[in-house]
Amino acid sequence: MELTGWVKPYEWGKVGISSAVAQMAMANDPDFVLNENETYAEMWMGTHFCGVSIVKETGETLDRVLKKDLPYLFKVLSINKALSIQVHPNKCEAERLHKERPEIYKDDNHKPELAIALTPFVALVGFQPVEDIIDYIDEFQPLSKLIGKEAVDALHQTRNAEELKRNELLDVFNTISADFPGDVGVLSLFFMNLVRLRPGQAIYLGANEIHAYLSGDCVECMACSDNVIRAGLTPKYKDVNQLISSVIFEGKSAQCKVFMPYRIDDTVQVFVPPVDDFAVIHVSIKYIVDTYKLQIQPFGSILLTLTGVRNLKLNTKEGRKQITLTRGSIVYIPVEAAPEIEFEHAEDCNEDFSAYIATFNYFRKA
Known part of the structure; x- marks a missing residue:
């Protein structure tokens, strides 16, 4: 089934055609009308009720066709302005928060997530090692005043600091400070890891790990949830006490935050x-490869095409089917397609083919 993604115009998104979300939406949906003054932040692919995908052939929602929800939510993000300082609750917290405040926490699921960069991507991920935080406090005296002499002295008693790693931090600070004037969340830059990803690199964020995406485009996959506990860099509700209660206070280096595939x-x-x-x-x-057969397990998956053209051949309930994949194509791959799908060279293909497929994590069971 070919799908149409659900576009979200959040104010932090990139504007007009500069947004990868807008580019994908234009390629995916012939009825999509681009507004060069509109922000295009996210495109959702899946069954979450806040943005369920549509089956192109019938106009039905994907959840109604499947008669169930997928365990994951697949997205494209285009970020022009920092997202909020946030954590995602674990499963037990999500169930409690949804029961207590369903207007804020709209479902009862946890939200671990993976972001894979499509363009140079910048994010704050987890706390820095204590030694590096001490270096920043010593370098920027207003931080010492804010934290207080007693706390700073206590940090120094266990100090084993390396040289200060600027990583163009002040440029990022000035940008975010201009976007969020007077927001105390700007100070988190001095305590969290500033991570820069090249296209194809990824970060994984488990429950209760503090983070904020700052700029760039990415493909994102997560558990099927929209639960976010926020504490800064946002006009939305800040649940500071809950974030402090939930967050993991553990310092690790930025290099540890890059998530490697196999x-x-x-x-x-x-x-x-x-x-x-x-x-x-x-x-x-590669363009020169005539046919590639991908081995898969019998779980429903969603494929998003980034570049190139290929003929996708797969089994369905109605028999063998062929779909021509081009940039922006979104296809639901049914259970019946296992044990393999086939990518065949297309006549008008003159470049390498690239796609991401979200699926249930059967690799973990192997």
Whole structure:
């Protein structure tokens, strides 16, 4: 089934055609009308009730066709302005928060997530090692005053600091400070890891890990949830007490935050997070390769095409089917397609083919 994604115009998104979300939406949906003054932040692919995908052929929602929800939610994000300082609750917290405040926490699921950069991507991920935080406090005296002499002295008693790593931090600080004047969340820059991803690199965020995406475009996959506990850099509700109660106070270096896939062969690599809800397969087929057969398990998956043209051949309830994949194509791959799908060379293909596939994390069971 070919699908139409659900576009979200959040104010932090990129504007007009500069947004990868807008570009994908234009390629995916012939009825999509671009507004060059509109922000295009997210495109959702899946069954979450806040943005369920539509089956192109029938106009039905994907959840009604499947008669169930998928365990994951697949997205494209285009970020022009920092997202909120946030954590996602674990499953028990999500159930409690949804029961107590359903108007804020709209479902009862946890939300571990994986972000794979499509363009140079910048994010704040987790707390820095204590030694590096001490360096920042010493370098910027207003921080010392804010924290208080007693707390700073206590930090120094266990100090084992390395040289200060600026990583162009002040440029980022000035940008975010201008976007969020007077927001105390700006100070989190001095305590969290500033991570820069190249296209194809990824970060994984488990429950209660503090983070904020700052700029760039990415493919994102997560458990099927929209639960966010916020504490800064946002006009939305800030649940500071809940975030402090939930967040993991653990310092690790920025290098530890890059999440590595494992390679199956020269064509396929897989991002396998430590949860059952989802995994992401990256298929990258060279132009010179005539046909590639991908081995899959019998779980419903969603494929998003980034570049190139290929004929996708797969089994369905109605028999063997062929779909021509081009940039922006979104296809639901049914259970019946197992044990393999086939990517065949298309006549008008003159470039390498690249696609991401979100699926249940059966790799973790292997």
